[in-house]
Amino acid sequence: MDAHTERTSAANMTVYPILFAISLGHFLNDAMQAVIPALFPILRSTMELSYTEIGWIAFALNMTSSVMQPVVGLWTDRLPSPRFLPLGMAASLLGMAGLALAPNFWFVLLSVLLVGIGSAVFHPEGSRVVYLAAGARRAFAQSIYQVGGNTGNALAPLFTALIFVPFGQKGAAWFMLAAAVGITLLWRVSHWYGHELGCRPAPSQTKKAQRTDPGHPVAFALALLVFLVFARSWYSAGISNYYQFYLMETAHISVREAQVYLFAFMIAGAIGTLVGGPLADRFGKRNLILWSTLGTAPFALALPHAPLSLALPLLLxxxxxxxxxxxxxxxxxxELLPNHVGMASGLIVGLAFGMGALGAVVLGNIADLSSLNTLMMLCSALPLFGALAVWLPKDRT
Structure with a gap:
């Protein structure tokens, strides 16, 4: 077997230990991000925050990471930086310390910005590690990586019920230990990542036949993809940031009870992420995007009208x-931008999903100016935009 054949064989192998390690790092990173919405009921009570101010806190977190992720991705496409992985986790550690001690709204915003910066630095390089470790199973590998992050996010309601209700915002100090574990883990992953960068040719060398700059069809597909994620993110922002308050107002349940419904939505999302990867590998990525986004619409539209007894299954x-x-x-x-893997990941995980932060502010204003019921009704229609996925190029195209 010659050297070229050996490199090709290695590139097609899925490196599961690294995938599971980076997925755990993603879990820890997003669990610390989940601390912020988990603190919303506590901060609203102790600091007397409005829904608009809660929206601004969500905006500060997500916009920091969303604006920076494509920039970091573009930078690391040209100059990969394995040390960004533990450094991003270190920034989140500082953010957790700040949240535990924050005396007012502005200090909370500053701490949240640190967590956002840590996430922006972590995600593009984490996605590149997955790309290198995926071999021929890219959708499945990405689902392993993303399920770590989704599971971390799903823990927000449990953090509220089990940590922040009894201990208040000082409970955020416990997550400094999670950050320390993450720094150690990602330091080890960064060594493998650096070694792989030295052994494999750059994407630009292996894909010379493909143009570097996207043409008009690719640019249209990418813009449509970002819009679909944008609509999806606004719906998720409405549920994750405000549905707990909607239940507390309309069903008159406690903060702790409301977390059960929020946890159901988020943990079902984590399971869906893991299941979706193999489905995309088998039935096609474009098909799954269409079925998934549009297929959510009937349940989303029914949710604001459903009695409390049906809310849980609908959320699941x-x-x-x-x-x-x-x-x-x-x-x-x-795959639309094969020579810019970091920037592509940053656009979707960062910019597009992070634009849900803008949704959090807009939705918070809607709740303050009208009602939470109006907010939920508007959110329920957002998955209908999934019908636009029919204009995405098919996988073979």
Whole structure:
């Protein structure tokens, strides 16, 4: 076997230990991000925050990471930086310390910005590690990576019920230990990543036949993909940031009880993410994006009108179906821009998903100016935009 054949064989092998390690790092990173919405009921009570101010906190977190992720991705496409992985986790550690001690709204915003910066630095390089370790199973590998992050996000309601209700915002200090574990883990992953960069040719060398700059069909597909993720993110922002308050207002349940419903939506999303990868590999990425986004619409539309007894199953189904295509969006973007894997990941995981932060502010204003019921009704229609996925190029195209 010659050297070229050996490199090709290695590139097609899936490196599961690294995939599971980076997925765990993603879990820890997103669990620390989940601390912020988990603190919303506590901060609203102790600091007397409005829904608009809660929206601004969500905006600060997501916009920091969304604006920076494509920039970091573009930089690391040209100059990969394995040390960004532990450095991003270190920034989140500082953010957790700040949240535990924050005396006012502005200090909370500063701490949240640190967590956002840590996430922006982590995600593009984490996606590149997955790309290198995936071998021939890219959608499945991406689903392993993303399920770590989705599971971390899904823990937000449990953090509220088990940590922040009894201990208040000082409970955020416990997550400094999670950050320390993450720094150690990602330091080891960065060594493998650096070694792989030295052994494999750059994507630009292996794909010379493909143009570096996207043409008009690719640019249209990428713009449509970003819009679909944008609509999906606004729906998720409405559920994750405000549905707990909607239940507390309309069903008159406690903060702790409301977390059960929010957790159901998020953990179903984590399961859907894991299931979606193999489905995309088998039935096609474009098909799964269409079925997943549009398929959520019936359950989303029914949710605001359903009695409390049906809210839980509707949330479970909506969260599961919506998240089937979570990892697929990233892989689809990477295949549209094969020479810019980091930037493609940043556009989808960062910019497009992070634009849900803008949705959090807008939705918060809607709740303050009208009602939470109006907010939920508007959110329920957002998955209908999934019908636009029919204009995405098919996988073979």
């Amino acid at each position: 189904i909506a969260g599961f179906v919506l998240s089937l295509s979570f990892a697929t969006f990233v892989v689809y973007a990477q």
